[in-house]
Amino acid sequence: MPHRFDDAERWAKVFDDPARDRWQKPGEVIAALALEPGMTVVDLGAGTGYMLPHLAAAAAQVIALDVEPNLVTHMQRRVIDAKLGNVDVRLAALDDPGLPEGSVDRILIVDTWHHIEDRVAYARKLARALRPGGFVLVVDFTKQSTMGPPPAMRLTAEAVAAELGKAGLVAHIAGDDDDELPEQYLVSGSLPAR
Template sequence: MKPVALHRSILVALAAAIGLSAGPALSQSPHTHQHSFSGAERWAHVFDDPARDAWQKPHEVIQALALPPDALVADVGAGTGYFAARLANMLPRGKVYAVDVEPDMVRYLGERAKREGRPNMIAVAGAPSDPKIPEKVDLVLMVDVHHHIDERVRYFREMQRYLKPGGRVAIIDFRPDSPTGPPRAARLEASVVVDELARAGYRLAREHGFLPNQYFLVFEPKS
């Protein structure tokens, strides 16, 4: 999937989950896929709508990850920084790489870090096939991104080079039976994610069940 289409799909899913109308600007018709996605400030109102907190439970998610205050984290598919900004706030001696493939999102992330005084939140321009994390991290967090990735087994196999010893990958995505989220045909069962990560060289280390619409899976490399 092209990066523009990927972000449009994520925004549609979030808009639907929050109860907003995505409108014609997020049309999935083929002629829109070649256009540059922009307007991060506008879509910050979707990503960061307080109504999202009720079902996304960001603080509970971060607490469940049990990160030390000096942890290095990569939020891959960070969007406008919904999780990245919270992580930076809760990891005062750590560092958060907010990775996105859309240039306008990367620009917004950098500006948000400066505006909110978060020097430990660093915007990173990734690629659809490579997050390009600048250094090895303790955790890679991917929220509502997994089902958009092409060649997922290869992607996660290669991601291991970005993990420190003992590093983890946390994947949060919409369950097939969730009343909100992307089209049901685009959703993956948690068992499919576990199988794909196993083939990429990971084992399921922890599964959290407190999110009402999404599964929350934490993986570690097998060796």
């Protein structure tokens, strides 16, 4: 049974806590997406929409996906209130993002990858949805992090990279020369060059 996030009011207090910016560093996450003009970016497991104002300012088109109907309603209100006209909020199935083949440039997955079951099969669906040059970016808590889910639920960056690799993506773990977050790792999975 997956962990539920159906209480939008409760989770908005957690996910949209202003203190989060200090460790989540949304500007660095956006920089790691290397967005270019005209690109479409997906926020998979978008929650209450913490990343949406940042993504909407940086990308041409944003698709916010979540499996919780209450969070989808919450985000739909949020994008209207904040006038984020380039954000489309959609309900996704647990095992399928529902993205057409070759339709998006970036898929951002913040604090969500560890919730997905049968991740290699899921990553294959993400790979199929990418346009040439596209990549998935998984941002999640390290085992050593002082916050996040119980350590037993956390995945290492190496485990995430292996899952993306099994799905046919070329995985890269952010290293010392890349942007780094204090509590989390960034793992990208790119379509192989043709």
